[in-house]
Amino acid sequence: MKIGLACPYTWDVPGGVQVHVRDLAEALVALGHEVSVITPVGDDSALPPYGVDAGHAVPVPYNGSVARLLMGPVSAARVRRWLREHDFDVLHVHEPTAPSVSLLACMLADGPIVATFHTSNPRSKILTAAHGALQPSMEKVRARIAVSEAARRTLVEHLGVDAILIPNGVSIPTFERAAPLPEPVSNGSTVVFLGRIDEPRKGLDVLLAALPALMERRADARLLVAGPGDGEAVLERVEPGLRDRVHLLGLVSDADKPRVFRSGEVYCAPNTGQESFGIVLLEAMAAGVPVVASDIDAFRRVLDDGQAGRLFPVGDATALAHTLADLLADPARRGRLAERGRAVVAAYDWTVIAKRIVGVYEMVAGDRPVSLAANSA
Numbered sequence: 001m002k003i004g005l006a007c008p009y010t011w012d013v014p015g016g017v018q019v020h021v022r023d024l025a026e027a028l029v030a031l032g033h034e035v036s037v038i039t040p041v042g043d044d045s046a047l048p049p050y051g052v053d054a055g056h057a058v059p060v061p062y063n064g065s066v067a068r069l070l071m072g073p074v075s076a077a078r079v080r081r082w083l084r085e086h087d088f089d090v091l092h093v094h095e096p097t098a099p100s101v102s103l104l105a106c107m108l109a110d111g112p113i114v115a116t117f118h119t120s121n122p123r124s125k126i127l128t129a130a131h132g133a134l135q136p137s138m139e140k141v142r143a144r145i146a147v148s149e150a151a152r153r154t155l156v157e158h159l160g161v162d163a164i165l166i167p168n169g170v171s172i173p174t175f176e177r178a179a180p181l182p183e184p185v186s187n188g189s190t191v192v193f194l195g196r197i198d199e200p201r202k203g204l205d206v207l208l209a210a211l212p213a214l215m216e217r218r219a220d221a222r223l224l225v226a227g228p229g230d231g232e233a234v235l236e237r238v239e240p241g242l243r244d245r246v247h248l249l250g251l252v253s254d255a256d257k258p259r260v261f262r263s264g265e266v267y268c269a270p271n272t273g274q275e276s277f278g279i280v281l282l283e284a285m286a287a288g289v290p291v292v293a294s295d296i297d298a299f300r301r302v303l304d305d306g307q308a309g310r311l312f313p314v315g316d317a318t319a320l321a322h323t324l325a326d327l328l329a330d331p332a333r334r335g336r337l338a339e340r341g342r343a344v345v346a347a348y349d350w351t352v353i354a355k356r357i358v359g360v361y362e363m364v365a366g367d368r369p370v371s372l373a374a375n376s377a
């Protein structure tokens with residue numbers, strides 16, 4: 001099949017939607033399909049061979065995060081050209097309610113369109129206000145996929161439509177085979193955090209607040225913190241006497257990311273809410289590292305109701321410190337959790353998930369390929 005994927009967020013800024021689109025594209029290519037991805041990008045040398053540059057996006061605060069979005073005549077012209085130059089059997093847009101490339105593609109195309117919804121936002125004022133304006137584009141979508149129950153609920157509540165649930169995937173071999181980073185990054189009592197360090201929703205502050213109590217029980221404990229953001233500002237939030245216990249890696253490359261997960265005894269996801277799924281949990285389980293995560297609905301589901309990871313009450317730094325100290329002290333329990341994580345994550349490998357998505361493509365694809373809408377040529 002010829003498949004066009006539209007990714008709304010800047011390709012070279014780490015984010016769950018971008019990772020999902022990239023891994024899906026690669027899984028589809030491995031299955032023998034022809035794929036092209038249109039996306040905003042900061043540095044177009046970051047694009048893979050199947051990537052098409054839709055222009056530079058602007059940062060906009062959105063759902064407790066900063067989304068880099070793109071609308072306007074230049075990007076509309078690029079999307080139009082992309083559609084015209086490819087006879088896609090299926091157009092698959094991601095997050096088409098965000099004002100960016102996916103919405104443009106929906107507005108400009110006709111034919112077999114599939115949309116995947118990623119966001120969990122129970123009280124989205126933007127979605128409520130935009131409902132009427134989005135309606136014509138949403139009506140063109142022949143099949144909707146939600147990556148999680150939370151994303152599905154957001155869709156039902158705001159747009160009054162339902163979706164098939166197909167979760168995010170992870171490329172298990174990439175994570176399970178990675179070598180840990182060399183010493184001294186990993187010291188045998190390391191807690192890993194990987195995420196956008198400035199974003200309160202990712203909860204790094206909860207982990208930093210847990211550090212003093214953790215150190216009281218495990219004097220050798222250290223934090224390995226990876227992800228984009230202002231590292232200096234993070235260190236200022238740590239007691240001066242404990243700063244040498246925090247090892248900041250900054251933004252890591254996609255090649256090093258699996259190695260970061262493999263460099264800790266525990267992976268910690270202290271997120272404070274508004275998570276739809278939590279790809280990072282899949283990544284940690286695929287790497288075989290035991291997970292400690294906030295007890296939010298999305299994480300509880302991915303962690304098999306707490307069987308495949310230890311949950312602690314959201315924002316409770318004391319409970320987190322004790323959970324981490326207990327696990328660092330107990331290699332056998334860590335081994336059991338990691339084993340359970342490996343068993344759970346097997347169902348999320350991209351080889352499994354991509355086939356389910358192709359099943360949806362087959363359901364909607366017809367005799368006629370995707371074309372430019374009559375009023376957009």
Ligand SMILES: Nc1nc2c(ncn2[C@@H]2O[C@H](COP(=O)(O)OP(=O)(O)O[C@H]3O[C@H](CO)[C@@H](O)[C@H](O)[C@@H]3O)[C@@H](O)[C@H]2O)c(=O)[nH]1
Pocket residue numbers: 014015016017019020065118119120147168194195196226227228250251252253254255257274275276277278279280283
């Ligand atoms: N290479 C690299 N990747 C990073 C870095 N920091 C974070 N990432 C990657 O960025 C992605 C972040 O994904 P999520 O934690 O799932 O969060 P999100 O960007 O807020 O995504 C939203 O959509 C996801 C996809 O459906 C949802 O999983 C998530 O809960 C959330 O709603 C993960 O793949 C993570 O490994 C870094 O420094 N380097």
